[in-house]
Amino acid sequence: MSGYVITYFPLRGRAEPIRLLLADQGASWTEEEIPIADWFAGKCDIKKEAVFGQLPRFKDGDFVLYQSNCILRYLGCKYCLAGGDNKEKALIDMVNDGVEDLRLKFARAIFYEPENKEKYETDLPNHLSAFERILSQNADGTKYTVGEKISYADYNLLDLLHCHLDPFPACLSSFPLLTAFIDRISSRPKLSEYLKSEARNQRPIIPKK
Numbered sequence: 626m627s628g629y630v631i632t633y634f635p636l637r638g639r640a641e642p643i644r645l646l647l648a649d650q651g652a653s654w655t656e657e658e659i660p661i662a663d664w665f666a667g668k669c670d671i672k673k674e675a676v677f678g679q680l681p682r683f684k685d686g687d688f689v690l691y692q693s694n695c696i697l698r699y700l701g702c703k704y705c706l707a708g709g710d711n712k713e714k715a716l717i718d719m720v721n722d723g724v725e726d727l728r729l730k731f732a733r734a735i736f737y738e739p740e741n742k743e744k745y746e747t748d749l750p751n752h753l754s755a756f757e758r759i760l761s762q763n764a765d766g767t768k769y770t771v772g773e774k775i776s777y778a779d780y781n782l783l784d785l786l787h788c789h790l791d792p793f794p795a796c797l798s799s800f801p802l803l804t805a806f807i808d809r810i811s812s813r814p815k816l817s818e819y820l821k822s823e824a825r826n827q828r829p830i831i832p833k834k
């Protein structure tokens with residue numbers, strides 16, 4: 626038993642890339658679900674304990690981390706999914722920062738400012754084309770975003786693409802490399818098992834309003 630605990634709301638949200646990484650690496654973890662209503666009613670002590678007053682929280686035994694991208698990087702280092710040398714590490718970090726930038730725009734348009742959803746959809750190809758290009762520059766798009774080995778940024782990108790396909794099912798139609806990336810990574814045996822699991826599929830991407 627690994628002793629990993631993910632504390633988060635009953636959502637995919639910012640915990641999902643962490644779950645994808647752990648599932649694909651064959652690691653088990655425990656979920657501690659915080660009801661959203663309790664959190665916002667001030668009933669959760671964990672909000673006061675949280676370093677930045679937010680979730681997800683990740684525990685590796687006694688070691689506690691917040692900030693989803695930091696958790697991904699930590700697990701990336703632990704499972705050797707963070708690049709082989711300093712340049713590869715930096716490139717993986719760069720891709721991951723690009724995923725974060727688009728995740729913030731996505732969350733804003735879909736959750737916080739739904740009136741901007743149409744405009745977001747119009748701009749989306751410009752954002753996605755950056756990731757299509759990144760893939761094309763590594764082994765002609767047949768592998769990962771960086772290098773010869775899957776990285777934590779790949780799990781983060783995979784989740785971001787899954788998130789987009791829900792509200793925008795056709796958004797990848799002109800991006801063959803991103804489409805193939807999703808199919809390739811999602812069909813890795815352990816990940817594919819997780820993606821089909823009830824636990825995963827009962828969690829919405831973001832809260833329903």
Ligand SMILES: N[C@@H](CCC(=O)N[C@@H](CS)C(=O)NCC(=O)O)C(=O)O
Nearest residue numbers: 638639678679680681691692693694
């Ligand atoms: N940069 C942080 C953002 C965390 C964040 O926005 N958490 C949200 C849920 S996705 C949250 O805790 N919201 C409740 C609150 O802010 O009180 C991360 O990546 O972990």
